[in-house]
Amino acid sequence: MNDYLVKALAFDGQVRAYAVRSTETVSEAQRRHYTWPTASAALGRAITATAMMGAMLSDEQMLTVKIEGDGPIGHILVDGNAKGEVRGYVANPQVHFDLNEHGKLDVRRAVGTTGSLTVIKDIGMRDFFTGQVPIVSGELGEDFTYYFSSSEQVPSAVGVGVLVNPDNSILAAGGFIIQLMPGTADQTISQIEKRLSEIPPVSKQIEKGLTPEELLTEILGNENIKFLEKMPVSFTCTCSKERFGDAIIGLGKEEIQDMIETDGHAEAHCHFCNEKYLYTAEDLEALKQEAV
Template sequence: MDYMIRGNLKNRPIRFFVISAKDTIEKMRQIHEAMPNASACAGRSLMATALIGYTMKNDDDIVTTILNCDGEIGKVTCTANNKGQVKCDIINPKTNIYLNELGKLDVKKVVGNGTLRVIKDIGLREPYVGETDIVSGEIAQDYTYYFAMSEQTPSVVSLGVLVDKDKFDIMYAGGLIIQLLPGNTEEDIEYLEEKVSHLKYMTTLLSEGKTPEDIIKEIFNDEEIEITDKQDVVYFCNCSREKIEKVVIALGKKELEDIIATDHKITLKCHFCGKEYTLSEEELNNLLKEA
């Protein structure tokens, strides 16, 4: 079962969030029939989004992250809440396979340049929106940069997705976010930098059988760690026929009349989960009355 933990250090203003999400990222890959580089890119961003969602207080709070890129993948949109429910849309999941000089998937090759936008809907009149440039294309560094520049929160972000070279399925997926809280000192900063300086690749830790609890203990001493919560993670789409009907109504009266006259029905596919909804001519005529 995929899950994440959160907690803090007992005697320092440092908090942490750690996720293990192999099955969730595999489901994402299957839905989008994603190629390896796209799986690694979207998988990393989806886990970062899940961890950000885990920081939110209310059940109705939603975070949406958008990687808007000029590379092959185009755009990756992820959403999450604080209950561990996540979903993802990939504009072009059929990216080519590129390897870097170390023989690992070259994610930045399919990302290119662009922006990372984070939208937090926390029940206020207007959602909070932060946006920064994509500075790396390797995703973890881009979220690190976002936290520093948009939220003024010094953070360590590590994200990893290991894809099977032959079958393209997900072997391991996990990540973490460690953040310095207000009131931190230069000593706290140096302490954190020293602790994470020897951190292994996330997929290496997971391949060694490490759990989220084990991973945070790889960084900090047992006696200083306080784990405060554990949350299951699941790929979940809340699309429905009612929501699809609202989309169709939004097309407007003229376009609806054209669809009825020409095709007599319409089939729409959810970008997040792939589920198809077909509305009959009778249903379209009923919606036409509302348009």
């Protein structure tokens, strides 16, 4: 099954909701960055949340999520857009610990409990929107929940989960975001809170085969929900040899000539997708001519 995301309204427009199956997307990130299980869970949760946040944007708008904790995985950086395309990496991908006291991957220990979560939105205007909150948990679901309520003043519940196979591959990944609109009735809030306290972890539900639609129905109730849109989600990087070539041209002909004389070649590395691009001496000569 390909990854996809759904958008919905519930309780006569009082609630806005998103849910995503991100198993293949997180799998692609794991494969590209060779992440170990705990790092996979942390990066996967961030990718899953960013995919849903991207779905809140429109047209050509984009966002970047940066999580900087004091844990051993270092920073996590994820880009997303309104088309369901995400890409991301973690500074130290080979991090893993024993399961925590709840029998789950110890994401909190990997991320750390001191630091910040920053969201930068490019909404097509001159200035970017930037929101930043302190890390409150390190489990990331709670941290994104705090971001929405504190930075965007939208009461929200964020659930993100990743299950990892013994061979380090991704078994299941996905999540949901439930947001309360202004004036939501107390009865509606109580009903949602009760359901959130009763349902199993989101990764377990996706492992059982629940679709994003079924996941939201479990929380909000079939009779209360109206699905608006369904869109594909994928790990997609915007890098290319041509883009890096343009960056090399920007260095100027003297710098390019120095590359040719010193190393005889150049290599560019994309942190987001781990792709490498080799430029031979002949490639560099052509780029130098363009720089001239």
